[in-house]
Amino acid sequence: MPKIVVTGQLAEPALKVLGEVGEVWVAESQLGPDELRERVAGAHALVTMVGDRVDGAVADAAGPDLAVVANVAVGYDNLDVKALTERGVTVTNTPGVLTEATADLAFGLLLMCTRRLGEGERLLRSRTPWTFHLGFMLGAGLQGRTLGIVGLGQIGRAMARRAKAFGLEIVYSGRNRAPAEVEAELGARRLPLDELLRSADFVSLHCPLTPETRHLINADTLRTMKPGAYLVNTTRGAVVDEPALAEALADGVLAGAALDVFEKEPEVEPRLLELENVVITPHLGSATVETRTEMALLAARNVAAVLSGEPALTAVTA
Known part of the structure; x- marks a missing residue:
């Protein structure tokens, strides 16, 4: 039977699908680079997690039978897609199934940082004495203010829908203009990134990690942001220069930030x-039982399709 290597824990329904074909x-636990190359020897399929770096060397270690690498994530910046496809390996991801869960978390993080919810919980857990008064732990309201979304893809649009329900104005930036019907539905205006950063009270990052977006938010762009703005990142950690962000937050350039992902x-x-x-x-962006199960199932079905000689459900290209 074909050998299938899975680099992390998967939901049981997904393992059942894989067990039927290999x-x-x-x-x-997460495999180091040397152990990964050792484990994939002779593999026909590799199911990977976002922390795994899979390149041509890993494919070569697997050997000529490697047919598919199924990444259990919508992003695939951890995979060298060009090197894999050049070796005849199909590369897949898991788009769509994590959209709503990630947008839920992104909007929750926006509320947490603007309303100081983490601060408030830490205060109570530390048993610090407190007394309610009208100036106590004031945060920032959302209604009538502007949310800037960097990357209006599926998750960015889902974030915008939540924001619109809370009375926020929506602006966005990205490589491509959204369809007119999407702009109309969201009441969204497309702006150049620098103008978005200057005008938005809150900025939420939903762009993929590419050479162009690595450290997109850096010391220079942080200084461009509206004074007192908030930043939310649920995409990839390396989109943000974290030391520069820490300095901007400490200096009061930004009012706050909420991060679910980190560069290292x-x-x-x-x-x-x-x-x-x-x-x-x-x-935690996709961390619901339902979402992680659907992600695992989609990855498993991609493997099953390729090993059965059928097209992958969600193949990606370089």
Whole structure:
């Protein structure tokens, strides 16, 4: 039977799908680069997580039978798609199934940082004495203000729908203009990035990580942002220069930030951990039982299709 290597834990329904088309080996913890190359030897399929770096060397270690690499994520910046496809390997991802869960978390993070919810909980858990008064722990309201969305793809649009329901005006930037019907539905206006940063009270990042978007938010662009603005990142950590963000937050250039992803996961820029005006969560964007199960199932179905000689459901290209 075909050998299938899975680099992390998957929901049981997905393992069942894989077990019907091959012999499955599942890693108990994240594999280091050397162990990954060792484990994939002779594999026909590889199911990967966002923390796995899979390039031509990994494909070569697997050998000529490797047919598919199925990434359990919508982003695939951890895969060298060009090198894999040049070796005849189909590369797949899991778009669509995590859209609503990630948008839920992104909007929740916006509320957490603007309303100082993390701060308030820490105050109570520390048993610090407090008394209610009208100036106590004031945050920022949302209604009538502007949310700037960087990357109006599926998740960005879902975030915009939530924001519109809360009375926010929507502006966006991105490589491509959204269809007219989407702009009309959301009441969204497309702006150049620098203008979006100057005008938005809140900025939410939903762009893919590419060479062009790596450290898109850096010391220069942070200085461009509207004074007192808030930043939310649920896309990829490397879109933000974390040391520069920490400095901007400490200096009061920004009012606050909320981050679910980090450039060197699981590490977090130490200065961010020391700031009260930062909300941080450990890559929970898609972390619901339903969503993670659907992601795993889609990855497994992609593997099953390719090993059965059929087209992948969600193939990606370089």
